[in-house]
Amino acid sequence: MSISHLSHPYQGIKAVITTQHAKEKLVAPALTRLGIELIHHNFDTDSLGTFSGEIPRTNPQRETALQKARIGMKATGLNYGVASEGSIGADPLVPFINSAIESIAWIDDAIGLEIVEFERGTEVVAVKTEVSSIGELDDFLERADFPRHALIVYPTSKNGPIYKGLRDLVALEDAISTVIKNGKAIIESDLRAHMSPSRSEVIERCAEKLAYRLAQLCSECGAPGFGTVGNVYGLKCDLCGEVVRRAIRGEIQGCAKCDHREEKLNGKTEVSAAQCERCNP
Numbered sequence: 243m244s245i246s247h248l249s250h251p252y253q254g255i256k257a258v259i260t261t262q263h264a265k266e267k268l269v270a271p272a273l274t275r276l277g278i279e280l281i282h283h284n285f286d287t288d289s290l291g292t293f294s295g296e297i298p299r300t301n302p303q304r305e306t307a308l309q310k311a312r313i314g315m316k317a318t319g320l321n322y323g324v325a326s327e328g329s330i331g332a333d334p335l336v337p338f339i340n341s342a343i344e345s346i347a348w349i350d351d352a353i354g355l356e357i358v359e360f361e362r363g364t365e366v367v368a369v370k371t372e373v374s375s376i377g378e379l380d381d382f383l384e385r386a387d388f389p390r391h392a393l394i395v396y397p398t399s400k401n402g403p404i405y406k407g408l409r410d411l412v413a414l415e416d417a418i419s420t421v422i423k424n425g426k427a428i429i430e431s432d433l434r435a436h437m438s439p440s441r442s443e444v445i446e447r448c449a450e451k452l453a454y455r456l457a458q459l460c461s462e463c464g465a466p467g468f469g470t471v472g473n474v475y476g477l478k479c480d481l482c483g484e485v486v487r488r489a490i491r492g493e494i495q496g497c498a499k500c501d502h503r504e505e506k507l508n509g510k511t512e513v514s515a516a517q518c519e520r521c522n523p
């Protein structure tokens with residue numbers, strides 16, 4: 243489905259994207275197709291917290307993304323702002339794997355909208371090891387997909403410099419040699435977007451989702467951003483007929499501006515007895 247709309251209300255508007263690490267290159271193509279012109283506002287987003295844990299992230303991800311978008315809007319005076327925020331850690335659904343949860347916030351102060359889209363990616367390369375000599379690296383560099391993915395090196399004691407963005411074997415070995423003079427070294431994936439192509443892909447998918455959502459206009463008030471806001475629950479057990487409350491019957495789609503809601507049912511009417519609490523407690 244095409245998401246270019248000549249009559250879209252965002253055709254020709256200017257929006258500010260607050261980023262560093264060249265993330266605007268990942269987000270811009272999707273939004274440009276809606277006719278939005280993106281102005282880049284460079285901001286040291288590390289001051290809001292970083293992946294290497296030097297500054298604790300105090301805000302939940304959604305709030306941080308919105309906060310970043312507001313920073314660029316304040317600096318430029320524009321009514322429209324966008325920013326992304328990611329987190330990488332233990333996957334919420336699949337045990338023993340890491341995943342990225344990327345979010346992109348869109349703010350429209352002209353009509354009063356705040357939309358944050360999320361995208362999960364389990365393919366992100368996020369590995370870590372601890373060594374006391376270069377010889378202990380073994381297959382780590384292969385698992386780290388080095389040098390396509392950059393690495394970070396720092397002392398286990400946390401007292402000492404952090405070497406970031408290492409993408410060259412000589413620089414990596416130099417960093418490790420320096421750090422291990424005073425103990426062990428931790429080597430881990432540099433997860434900043436421009437250093438991690440596997441993470442970049444998740445951000446690009448998230449931008450596509452946001453653009454798709456913004457392209458959908460509310461049939462009642464015309465506001466952009468009509469999309470999924472929740473689920474419709476409740477299917478009958480195919481054995482006993484009892485309603486299984488957590489079984490999903492469809493989506494609730496809603497407007498981000500007005501109260502307009504629509505149910506989009508998935509066509510299912512029954513659920514297997516295996517999911518029924520009466521038949522399979």
Ligand SMILES: [Zn+2]
Pocket residue numbers: 479480481482483484515518519520521522
């Ligand atoms: Zn049942």
Ligand SMILES: [Zn+2]
Pocket residue numbers: 460461462463464465497498499500501502
């Ligand atoms: Zn509406």
